[in-house]
Amino acid sequence: MARPVGRPNLPYETRHVMLNLRTEYYVKLKNQGENMSKIVNDFLHARHEYTICPLCYSTDVAIVKCLNCYGRALVCDNPSCKKHHRVQKRECKVNPSTGAVCSEKEFKGQ
Numbered sequence: 001m002a003r004p005v006g007r008p009n010l011p012y013e014t015r016h017v018m019l020n021l022r023t024e025y026y027v028k029l030k031n032q033g034e035n036m037s038k039i040v041n042d043f044l045h046a047r048h049e050y051t052i053c054p055l056c057y058s059t060d061v062a063i064v065k066c067l068n069c070y071g072r073a074l075v076c077d078n079p080s081c082k083k084h085h086r087v088q089k090r091e092c093k094v095n096p097s098t099g100a101v102c103s104e105k106e107f108k109g110q
Contacts, residue, residue: 050063050089053081053083054088054089055081056076056082058077061076062075062077064087066092066102067107067108068102068106069102071092071102072090073107
């Protein structure tokens with residue numbers, strides 16, 4: 001498929017999707033000349049790379065490892081977050097024999 005004229009090649013594969021933005025934000029971003037796709041992609045990248053809290057969007061996070069499978073887990077250190085100092089997002093591997101991820105006790109090594 002031919003690439004649209006004037007669009008630079010991106011270092012990653014892309015997919016066109018419909019995104020519903022609040023009109024006020026769309027107008028502000030459009031008037032400021034912001035690249036809305038970049039803003040959304042940067043946010044999603046940070047969320048999936050465990051660099052922001054998925055609940056309060058704070059960057060005040062700590063990454064801990066599961067003591068059972070060594071998967072990453074995100075703990076928010078922001079005192080105003082509803083899940084302050086609790087695991088919010090983790091990527092424990094599925095146990096092939098049981099088909100389940102690590103329990104909270106297994107995660108803490110108990």
